[in-house]
Amino acid sequence: MSRVFKYQGYQIDKDSCDKITLIFLRKDKIRQLVQVIFYLLSLGILYEIARWVIWLELQQYSKTSQENATHILVTTQTNATQIVKIKAIRLFISVLGISSQNTAEFKYFIFRHLKYYIEPAQGVFTPVEFQLPQTYDEIHNSFENGINEVDLQARLKFFGQCLIDVPVPSIALLLTKEASHPFFVFQVLSIILWIVEQYYYYAITIFVLALGSLLSTVIEVRKNMKDIRRMALHECEIEVKRSSGWQKMRSRYIVPGDIIKIPEKTQLPCDAILLKGSCLMDEGMLTGESQPILKENLPKHSGPYVDDKKYMLISGTKALTCRGDCLALVVSTGFHTKKGELVRAILFPKPNRFKFYSDSIKFIGFLTLVVLLGFLISLRSLIHQQVGNLGLFFCSDDLITIAVPPALPLAMSAGTAFAISRLKNKGISCISPPAVNSSGRVSIICFDKTGTLTEDSMKLKDVWDSNTLTFQENLNSCSETLQESLATCQSLVKLNNILTGDPQEVAIFEHLDWEFIESDDCRCKLIKESTEIKVVHMYQFSSSTKRMGIISLKLDQLSLHMKGAPEVILPLCINVPSSVYANLLSFSQTGNRVLACAYKSLNSFHPSTQLEDIEKGLIFLGLILLHNPLKAETTDTLSILLDADIHCVISTGDALLTALAVGKSCGIIDSGEEIILGSNNEDEIIWENDQGLKINLSINKPQGIVATGNLLEIIKKTK
Numbered sequence: 001m002s003r004v005f006k007y008q009g010y011q012i013d014k015d016s017c018d019k020i021t022l023i024f025l026r027k028d029k030i031r032q033l034v035q036v037i038f039y040l041l042s043l044g045i046l047y048e049i050a051r052w053v054i055w056l057e058l059q060q061y062s063k064t065s066q067e068n069a070t071h072i073l074v075t076t077q078t079n080a081t082q083i084v085k086i087k088a089i090r091l092f093i094s095v096l097g098i099s100s101q102n103t104a105e106f107k108y109f110i111f112r113h114l115k116y117y118i119e120p121a122q123g124v125f126t127p128v129e130f131q132l133p134q135t136y137d138e139i140h141n142s143f144e145n146g147i148n149e150v151d152l153q154a155r156l157k158f159f160g161q162c163l164i165d166v167p168v169p170s171i172a173l174l175l176t177k178e179a180s181h182p183f184f185v186f187q188v189l190s191i192i193l194w195i196v197e198q199y200y201y202y203a204i205t206i207f208v209l210a211l212g213s214l215l216s217t218v219i220e221v222r223k224n225m226k227d228i229r230r231m232a233l234h235e236c237e238i239e240v241k242r243s244s245g246w247q248k249m250r251s252r253y254i255v256p257g258d259i260i261k262i263p264e265k266t267q268l269p270c271d272a273i274l275l276k277g278s279c280l281m282d283e284g285m286l287t288g289e290s291q292p293i294l295k296e297n298l299p300k301h302s303g304p305y306v307d308d309k310k311y312m313l314i315s316g317t318k319a320l321t322c323r324g325d326c327l328a329l330v331v332s333t334g335f336h337t338k339k340g341e342l343v344r345a346i347l348f349p350k351p352n353r354f355k356f357y358s359d360s361i362k363f364i365g366f367l368t369l370v371v372l373l374g375f376l377i378s379l380r381s382l383i384h385q386q387v388g389n390l391g392l393f394f395c396s397d398d399l400i401t402i403a404v405p406p407a408l409p410l411a412m413s414a415g416t417a418f419a420i421s422r423l424k425n426k427g428i429s430c431i432s433p434p435a436v437n438s439s440g441r442v443s444i445i446c447f448d449k450t451g452t453l454t455e456d457s458m459k460l461k462d463v464w465d466s467n468t469l470t471f472q473e474n475l476n477s478c479s480e481t482l483q484e485s486l487a488t489c490q491s492l493v494k495l496n497n498i499l500t501g502d503p504q505e506v507a508i509f510e511h512l513d514w515e516f517i518e519s520d521d522c523r524c525k526l527i528k529e530s531t532e533i534k535v536v537h538m539y540q541f542s543s544s545t546k547r548m549g550i551i552s553l554k555l556d557q558l559s560l561h562m563k564g565a566p567e568v569i570l571p572l573c574i575n576v577p578s579s580v581y582a583n584l585l586s587f588s589q590t591g592n593r594v595l596a597c598a599y600k601s602l603n604s605f606h607p608s609t610q611l612e613d614i615e616k617g618l619i620f621l622g623l624i625l626l627h628n629p630l631k632a633e634t635t636d637t638l639s640i641l642l643d644a645d646i647h648c649v650i651s652t653g654d655a656l657l658t659a660l661a662v663g664k665s666c667g668i669i670d671s672g673e674e675i676i677l678g679s680n681n682e683d684e685i686i687w688e689n690d691q692g693l694k695i696n697l698s699i700n701k702p703q704g705i706v707a708t709g710n711l712l713e714i715i716k717k718t719k
């Protein structure tokens with residue numbers, strides 16, 4: 001945590017919360033009294049203004065130290081501010097995961113639904129977080145007996161109930177908030193002015209429209225809040241291990257440190273670490289990932305615990321199937337979970353700072369100046385006409401309402417409503433009116449490739465066997481080791497007796513004569529005729545490393561099998577035939593996905609071994625070619641966007657040439673366009689044409705660029 005002292009305050013910069021700055025305040029009785037007197041003298045006008053101008057509200061506080069503070073001024077990175085009250089609670093220290101019988105007073109505050117407390121070791125505010133032990137074994141052993149009643153009550157008070165309960169403001173509260181908005185107050189004052197000046201029809205029309213817009217805003221906001229609440233609030237029956245044994249209860253009563261049984265086909269109410277069993281999770285509702293993800297249990301060894309997604313079960317996701325008794329340790333509840341983070345991002349979105357808005361303010365400022373000038377010019381003749389002080393006041397107010405038309409927001413809302421109804425006719429629903437303006441300003445769209453521009457599913461085209469240096473359409477004619485590698489190096493699972501998982505792996509496995517058997521003593525068994533191979537460990541695929549591996553056991557022989565992007569696997573191999581690179585070039589140029597397979601024998605293996613420590617010196621086995629066709633609607637959609645002068649970009653984890661071929665086939669890249677491929681060798685930047693010839697980057701000719709992420713990072717750094 002970085003801690004920057006500034007005006008008796010500091011910054012909290014942690015992954016589990018937004019970056020916020022704290023300034024400590026103490027409510028001052030005399031300042032408060034003076035402020036109330038001013039509020040009364042101004043007939044409440046100052047009170048109204050203070051609700052919108054934080055500086056005025058701050059006048060009743062004085063800056064102080066953390067120890068003496070009663071309140072805190074919290075400022076977010078986007079400069080949103082709020083004054084929050086510091087509260088205190090006496091609890092057992094064991095609530096922090098420290099074994100102690102003593103109690104202590106914990107000071108805390110709540111900001112945007114997150115609770116922050118003074119962490120005793122550092123003496124600074126930090127978001128409440130369950131402290132995990134240091135090693136894998138300790139995590140397994142520390143919680144196995146379940147927590148007792150005293151700890152439970154303390155944790156419920158400290159972490160709160162396991163619920164994401166978004167409060168829905170009442171209609172009266174929303175009406176007061178909207179009606180006290182400075183612009184609405186300005187509209188009302190303008191209407192009074194027009195009535196005094198006997199512009200009855202205009203005043204009544206604007207009044208009816210303003211009231212209608214106010215009511216529709218209130219109804220819309222309440223409806224949205226209700227929708228968010230419905231989406232966020234989830235409770236289910238869950239089995240929990242407490243010191244008195246297993247109990248079934250409502251999920252709101254679970255706390256960090258509880259051991260729970262993972263319910264199948266039910267949304268998980270908390271974030272948890274899987275301790276026993278394995279399960280296939282549908283994370284689509286949170287991440288948009290269409291494929292189910294396999295979660296493994298936390299290994300048992302004395303190594304230091306490293307946070308890893310493969311053991312983490314996230315709140316809001318669903319277990320499609322559980323293998324064995326799936327037990328998990330609850331680590332976060334409520335708004336502190338990943339789902340809570342998402343809900344908070346919806347409730348407190350980052351403000352859009354469009355130049356359009358700052359330009360509008362400048363424009364209105366300019367109009368006001370023009371009007372002021374006009375008023376000064378006409379002042380002489382007005383005095384000459386003897387309109388009197390009241391007349392002068394009305395004239396000047398008239399001019400202000402001309403410069404800043406009170407009907408402006410009404411006109412804007414009407415325009416947006418019209419745009420939304422036109423979009424609806426085209427089958428596009430819009431739930432956030434400001435999104436219409438934002439969408440109109442989009443000039444670049446970045447597309448993910450697989451599953452977005454192309455189909456989710458993949459078809460196996462060919463396998464290139466390095467043993468025979470030939471293509472094999474029938475995988476069962478490939479070399480024995482390549483078949484074993486293809487059969488074992490996957491992360492598939494059986495769901496209702498159907499093999500499920502990564503579409504590429506499903507496509508490969510379907511072409512093999514191997515049988516997949518679920519097993520309790522290993523990840524799975526693969527059987528063909530009299531051969532049986534056990535998969536004893538898996539290094540899951542990750543997009544950042546572009547590879548995966550498994551440890552297999554055949555009779556007494558341990559082996560490491562790996563598959564992944566060729567540019568990652570080939571450098572790890574010791575026997576790559578020279579013809580591979582030419583083949584790779586031609587396979588990728590046709591837009592196919594290419595994966596490389598390799599293996600090596602191992603003498604021993606320990607589950608705590610890292611893949612990086614054993615993956616060197618592999619024996620190359622072959623290349624797999626997969627066809628991933630474009631979606632039917634891709635080309636038409638892209639041509640509409642390109643016609644509207646929107647720049648389209650593909651952002652993919654695939655190889656450069658594959659991305660280039662897909663870009664050409666969907667129309668993002670003109671087939672006649674000159675293309676430059678950018679990559680890097682350490683810090684050296686390499687520009688090539690699509691035939692692999694090195695070239696100079698010319699800025700005069702229009703060129704399409706296909707570059708690796710690493711290259712973009714280097715360019716960004718050197719810039």
Ligand SMILES: Nc1ncnc2c1ncn2[C@@H]1O[C@H](COP(=O)(O)OP(=O)(O)OP(=O)(O)O)[C@@H](O)[C@H]1O
Nearest residue numbers: 448449450541543546548563564565651652653654
């Ligand atoms: N299951 C897998 N096992 C081994 N390697 C894989 C697997 N899936 C993908 N790869 C390799 O890792 C690279 C990156 O994959 P990743 O899933 O990040 O890209 P992607 O999401 O498919 O890309 P996009 O969706 O943008 O096309 C792929 O190009 C492929 O070479």
